[in-house]
Amino acid sequence: MRAAAWLLLGAACGAAQTPLTLQEAEALAVKNHPAVSAALLGALAANQVTTEVRSAYFPTVTGSVTAAGALTGTRLAAGQLNNPVIYNRFATGVTVSQMISDFGRTPNLVAQARNRAQAQQDAAQATRAQVLLQVDRAYFTTLRTKNVLTVAQQTVNARQLVADQVAALANSKLRSGLDVSFANVNLSEARLLLASALNEAAAAMAELSAALGYPDKHEFQLAEAAMPPDLPTDVAAMIAEALKRRPEVAQLRAEQSAAESLAKAEHDLSRPVLSALAGVGVVPGRDDTQLRGRYGAVGVNLSIPVFNGRLYSARAQEAELRAQAVQKYEADLEARVARDVQVAWLNANTARDRLSLTAELLNQATQSLDLAQTRYNLGLSSIVELSQAQLNLTSAEIASAAARYDYQLQRSVLAYQVGEMR
Numbered sequence: 001m002r003a004a005a006w007l008l009l010g011a012a013c014g015a016a017q018t019p020l021t022l023q024e025a026e027a028l029a030v031k032n033h034p035a036v037s038a039a040l041l042g043a044l045a046a047n048q049v050t051t052e053v054r055s056a057y058f059p060t061v062t063g064s065v066t067a068a069g070a071l072t073g074t075r076l077a078a079g080q081l082n083n084p085v086i087y088n089r090f091a092t093g094v095t096v097s098q099m100i101s102d103f104g105r106t107p108n109l110v111a112q113a114r115n116r117a118q119a120q121q122d123a124a125q126a127t128r129a130q131v132l133l134q135v136d137r138a139y140f141t142t143l144r145t146k147n148v149l150t151v152a153q154q155t156v157n158a159r160q161l162v163a164d165q166v167a168a169l170a171n172s173k174l175r176s177g178l179d180v181s182f183a184n185v186n187l188s189e190a191r192l193l194l195a196s197a198l199n200e201a202a203a204a205m206a207e208l209s210a211a212l213g214y215p216d217k218h219e220f221q222l223a224e225a226a227m228p229p230d231l232p233t234d235v236a237a238m239i240a241e242a243l244k245r246r247p248e249v250a251q252l253r254a255e256q257s258a259a260e261s262l263a264k265a266e267h268d269l270s271r272p273v274l275s276a277l278a279g280v281g282v283v284p285g286r287d288d289t290q291l292r293g294r295y296g297a298v299g300v301n302l303s304i305p306v307f308n309g310r311l312y313s314a315r316a317q318e319a320e321l322r323a324q325a326v327q328k329y330e331a332d333l334e335a336r337v338a339r340d341v342q343v344a345w346l347n348a349n350t351a352r353d354r355l356s357l358t359a360e361l362l363n364q365a366t367q368s369l370d371l372a373q374t375r376y377n378l379g380l381s382s383i384v385e386l387s388q389a390q391l392n393l394t395s396a397e398i399a400s401a402a403a404r405y406d407y408q409l410q411r412s413v414l415a416y417q418v419g420e421m422r
Contacts, residue, residue, distance in 0.1 A: 019223035022139055025212060029135045032213030036131055039124035046120035050113040056106045059098040064281070066091050087290050093281020100275055100300075105268035108261045115258035122251035129247060129421045131211070136412035136421075138208040140405040143222055145201040147401035152197040155190040155394045162390070163187045166383070175383075182383040186390060193394070227404075228411040231352055235345050238418050239338045245419025246337055252330040259323035266319040269312040272304040337417070344414040351407035358396070358403040365389075365396035 020028075030036055070086040077083065099106070163183040169175040206217040232238060243249055280296040305312065372389035375381040415421045 019221045021223045022136065022225045025135050025139055025208075025220075025222075026132050029131050029212045030128060033131045033211075034213060036124075036128050036213075039127035043117070043120040043124045046113075046117040050110065050117050053106070053109045053113045056099055056102075056109075059096050062095045062097075064091075064093055064095060066093075067285070087287050088285075089283055089287070089291060090285030091281055091283040091295075093279055093295070095277070095279040097275065097277045099273065102273045103268060103271040105265050105271065108265035108268060112258045112261035112265060115254045115261060119251045119254035119258060122247045122254060125247035125422060126251060129416055129419075132421050133412060133416045135208075135211045137409060138204065138211040139222065139225070140409040140412070142201070142204040142208050142220075143224070144402050144405040145197065145204040146222070147405075148398055149194075149197040149201045151394065151397045151401060152190070152194040155390075155397075156187070156194050159183070159187045159190045159390065162386070179383040182387055186387050189391075190394070225408055228408065231345075231348055231411070235342055238345065238414075239341045242337050242341050242418045243334055245422075246417075247419070247422075249330070249333060249337060252326065252333055256323065256326045256330055259319065259326045263316065263319035263323050266312070266316040269315065270305055272302055274300070274302050276300050340417045341414075344410070344417040348407070348410040348414045351403070351410040354399075354403045355407055358400040362393075362396040362400045365393040369393045 067090045068086060069088050074086045075083050076086070163180075163186070166175050166179050166183040170177060170180045202217075205219060208220065209216065209218045212218075276299070278296075278298040280294070282294045283291050284293070286293070369386075369389040369392070372381065372386045376383065376386045412421070
């Protein structure tokens with residue numbers, strides 16, 4: 001009763017909504033999934049860092065309003081080497097500062113920021129690809145569990161029919177109670193299979209809902225996806241393509257460029273910094289004997305680092321070592337990408353072979369059950385032979401249903417590893 005109600009509910013849902021295609025599911029996940037949104041926001045934030053660093057190229061303008069009251073003849077007498085006088089005044093003005101040159105440090109910092117922004121964009125692409133793979137996995141798993149559920153329901157119906165027939169024959173003294181017992185055992189096994197299939201189908205639907213970015217479980221009527229084209233045979237070409245297209249590889253390459261730019265910028269810390277400063281303003285409230293009504297000045301400063309406890313040299317060495325570490329990470333990732341492409345191709349090739357093998361198995365199991373049923377009806381075999389034939393057919397049907405979706409899933413995994421899923 002529970003299985004029948006579940007199937008009726010599924011049929012009602014299917015009649016009420018248009019089947020969701022794989023492409024629509026992927027588009028929905030890209031729109032809804034919080035991980036994709038978070039990655040895109042991170043990339044946008046990284047772009048602002050470039051603007052922050054580039055601000056050193058432009059002047060800084062500061063407005064000031066200052067009022068001071070002091071005792072007659074007051075000077076700062078402690079805490080500083082200079083000894084400036086303080087006059088009673090109220091003044092307003094503008095100060096403009098401009099870095100003229102730091103001899104390469106700022107350009108290298110800008111290059112580092114740009115490369116890191118590019119790395120964040122590649123990371124967002126990698127997150128998007130991972131979400132799409134998760135959607136494909138959940139989509140094909142849901143289709144597989146749906147077909148397994150159908151097989152389980154058909155198995156229950158078939159074994160219920162056999163159990164009813166055997167019970168009727170036993171009542172007519174044409175079959176023994178042992179046959180009835182075996183038939184009921186087979187029926188119970190089928191019901192257990194159905195219960196497990198119901199649970200797996202519900203779990204798969206919950207997994208699909210999460211992959212699409214929904215916080216709670218939704219019910220979807222899924223459309224069958226078209227079979228992928230022929231499996232490529234040139235694994236070396238796929239590896240080369242993956243090294244060019246995988247966003248994770250591009251991300252590490254951008255990180256490597258950023259690390260090299262930072263190392264150059266840290267070396268530039270030992271160079272001088274040339275800057276200019278200008279200030280203009282008016283002093284409406286003042287001591288006329290000491291201050292004029294307006295002021296203006298301009299200056300140039302050259303700051304030369306002399307000694308800082310080897311701080312700059314240590315920072316430069318740290319940046320160089322981190323750049324070398326990123327280079328090693330990149331080499332390790334490239335090796336793992338090559339391995340993953342090969343493994344994905346082998347899995348897809350095996351899944352493709354299973355399509356024909358499971359079809360042959362299903363054909364043989366169907367013929368075997370027909371023969372076993374005929375022999376049992378003629379009294380030429382026992383219920384054990386019929387039970388084994390029924391079990392073989394159920395296993396073959398489940399394997400056949402799973403083979404198609406497993407192959408489609410493995411092709412999605414291969415597309416992800418090659419970098420085609422974006």
